[in-house]
Amino acid sequence: MLLQMSQLGWVNTYQALILPGSIDAFSIFWMRQTIAAVPDELLDAGRVDGAGELRIFARIVVPVIRPGIAALGVLTVMNIYNDFVWPVVAVNDESHQTLQVVLSTLAQNVTGNRIGADFSTVWGELLAAGSLALLPVLLLFVLLQRHFINGILAGSVKG
Template sequence: MRNRAVAAHLFLGAVLLLSLAPVVWAVVSAFKPAAEIVADPLGLDPATLTLENYRRVFDDVPLLSGFLNTAVVLVSKGTLTLLLAPLAAFGFAKYRFPGRGLLFGTVLVTLMLPTIVLIIPLLLQMKELGWVNTYQALILPGAVDAFAIFWMRQVIAEIPDELLDAARIDGCGEFGIFARVIMPLIRPALAGLGVLTVMNIYNDFVWPVVVANSERMATLQVVLSTLAQNITGNRIGADYATVTGELLAATSIALLPLVAVFVALQRHFVSGILAGSVKG
């Protein structure tokens, strides 16, 4: 048994190293001179390490603007998701009303629709509303997705009805029950949903590049996608090595917020993933 556990840990360690190797290489290479990255990709001379790639990338591309737009969308859209999805799930899990099954089934059906199918109708709606190249278009569509409602519904369904009845007997209203009973009990699952929501919004590219095509409204992922073009456009004679060095620097910077969020919420994320997965 012990040998099997050791073998399992060695295997998982090897998988971890293989998974992290490209990320570590990218972060380390971002500190190397641009010419050295291309000439000797796997080599490392500590004496030549420099911050030049980071300095240049801030001069050549609007990274700060991309971070700001992403932060606005992330906070606004994430707040809506983490508030409205549990509220909708509470209704589906704990109330009986005509058409509940049909309505919840319709929500689940939207999970099967590819994102690309919804882009054109949503874009036409944004155009009619005059929201193209605005924060409203980046925030409101998809603020409450079907997966979030489904997950929260499964978690809330596990909460005993007796707790809710006891709160009603004590004079607590329905919104009071949601705020004072439901929300504290689903906190681990909500933290897990929060991590996934942050990752999805932060990494979203297709919708922002369609609905916010101006540089002023570009999110971080859109800025990164046009990074090579911006570098060569802003600097005459920029070569492949220069573009590679600045691209590695930019992506290393973009990794930091996600790593920080995951490290801060790792324990809650793991327990949240498991919440509602076992029928008690």
């Protein structure tokens, strides 16, 4: 993967951080299951009305699977946001480091640079930084919680 990013010239860029984690096997399976749950009667009704396949997808399927798309979006953003190993490999530049890499560096600097440091202050600093790192994901979930919960529960009730 790193060689592909290097060939594209994406090392030390935001594209290298976001794109490799945005599409994975889980996302494909999730959307396949979500689209398979759309009733055939809705698709047949669109065909009877004279709509083409693209219009059926845009006007019928997408509104029905919107909760699944929102839930997948939240899960994907959380996955990319919380990733640690790939940003360490793909980014050498300090200006493009992710928050998790910065937190790890902070933990190493805080514990390594203070001889005889009081560990209660060290843990306080790390927990404060970790709490701040939680805020973007928490805000995303709060904004999309209705769609997220509907998407998670979409296939749980048969009827």
